[in-house]
Amino acid sequence: MTIEMTTLANGLRVVTCHMPHLETASLGVWINSGARSEAPQEHGLAHFLEHMAFKGTRTRSALEIAEQIEAVGGALNAMTSFETTDYFARVLKEHVPLALEILADILQNPVFSPDDMEREKDVILQEIASLQDSPDDLVFEAIQQAAFPDQPLGRSILGTPESVRGLTREHLAHYRDTAYTTPRMVIGAAGAVNHDEIVRMTEQSFSEFKSDEGRPQENARFSGGHRGIIRPIEQSHIVLGFEAPSFRDDAYFTSLIYSVMLGGGMSSRLFQEARERRGLCYDINAFGWGFSDVGFFGVHAASGDSQLEELVEVIMTQMRAVALEGPAPAELDRAKAQLKASLLMSLESSEARAAQISRDTLIFGRQLSPEELIERIDSVTATDVGTLAAGFALAKEPVTASVGPDGVSERFREAVFEERHARQTIH
Numbered sequence: 489m490t491i492e493m494t495t496l497a498n499g500l501r502v503v504t505c506h507m508p509h510l511e512t513a514s515l516g517v518w519i520n521s522g523a524r525s526e527a528p529q530e531h532g533l534a535h536f537l538e539h540m541a542f543k544g545t546r547t548r549s550a551l552e553i554a555e556q557i558e559a560v561g562g563a564l565n566a567m568t569s570f571e572t573t574d575y576f577a578r579v580l581k582e583h584v585p586l587a588l589e590i591l592a593d594i595l596q597n598p599v600f601s602p603d604d605m606e607r608e609k610d611v612i613l614q615e616i617a618s619l620q621d622s623p624d625d626l627v628f629e630a631i632q633q634a635a636f637p638d639q640p641l642g643r644s645i646l647g648t649p650e651s652v653r654g655l656t657r658e659h660l661a662h663y664r665d666t667a668y669t670t671p672r673m674v675i676g677a678a679g680a681v682n683h684d685e686i687v688r689m690t691e692q693s694f695s696e697f698k699s700d701e702g703r704p705q706e707n708a709r710f711s712g713g714h715r716g717i718i719r720p721i722e723q724s725h726i727v728l729g730f731e732a733p734s735f736r737d738d739a740y741f742t743s744l745i746y747s748v749m750l751g752g753g754m755s756s757r758l759f760q761e762a763r764e765r766r767g768l769c770y771d772i773n774a775f776g777w778g779f780s781d782v783g784f785f786g787v788h789a790a791s792g793d794s795q796l797e798e799l800v801e802v803i804m805t806q807m808r809a810v811a812l813e814g815p816a817p818a819e820l821d822r823a824k825a826q827l828k829a830s831l832l833m834s835l836e837s838s839e840a841r842a843a844q845i846s847r848d849t850l851i852f853g854r855q856l857s858p859e860e861l862i863e864r865i866d867s868v869t870a871t872d873v874g875t876l877a878a879g880f881a882l883a884k885e886p887v888t889a890s891v892g893p894d895g896v897s898e899r900f901r902e903a904v905f906e907e908r909h910a911r912q913t914i915h
Contacts, residue, residue, distance in 0.1 A: 516576025532647015716897025724892025
């Protein structure tokens, strides 16, 4: 596999990975602008713009966009995160020019019809309602709000019903003009692709974007707190979290390894103790998120009403044990093996490879090879993991969130408080 990168005269970067065994290609536009780039009055705008890009251009209706890509067996999609917005397609190799031209059209020539805007607002309101009906998703919205209050990183990517209804055509046009700029964009492609041809087509098709630096991003401010949401459900969902290294930090991979070891699989500490030995829950997992300037480490679990306090005790006891004793050599090796296998297996997909090389280009200005990523994983030591775990265990207060029946929020917070203050202090 060969990775190549070219920077065009307008500042737009093109990065490709030729995968000679494939007959298909994945390609897209990755933009270093997402929900964190929104002003308060624009809440939900990045996600709304992603939806509206598919609702028609000066030369294609929404139906024609769908029909043209699906007529050749392809697929077109997009996603919005806090820090990026991605538009991507997957097609047979002979249809790469069509996919790239459609992507250029929907991003450069959207019409933002008032009728389409109103219909799509209704669609997003249904998406927001669906989230409210999904406690396992809602609890992650809650923990984000608790950890990063009164700032873009703590707001829902979807927006609120009120904020979405207030978005206008002028909002869309201004955001696109100021956020979708060439220094913050990458055209990425992987699979059966030819780099020089992608560069030539990009030069022809992507000529209307400005070369401004784009919108600034507000720095994140982590502040521990709690957010409890009352829902009359059988299983209460809880998240316990801590500020962690950003993905630019050398300790980011330590956070990932700790998450795998603590709650990343059937052999992990939390799965074995909470589910297998005690039967306290069906699902429990640990996770490490990375943003450009901050990270978040947490544990998520769902449990019945009578098991809540014991479940909290198990989680915090296991975290305390790693902080006091460090990881056992075998479990550290196992976590590294799981992380490396997950990485390498994902990169066998052209979609994952296109996303990886594009996001690496946005974040680091270059591509991180699989060999470099594996080296970073292998370099993490037991001392590194123990030090990180001790930092979490000694944090002033963890940030917490819960979704469950009336009373769960108070019981969860009380259980966390008692576990943190009734046990021996770690030195």
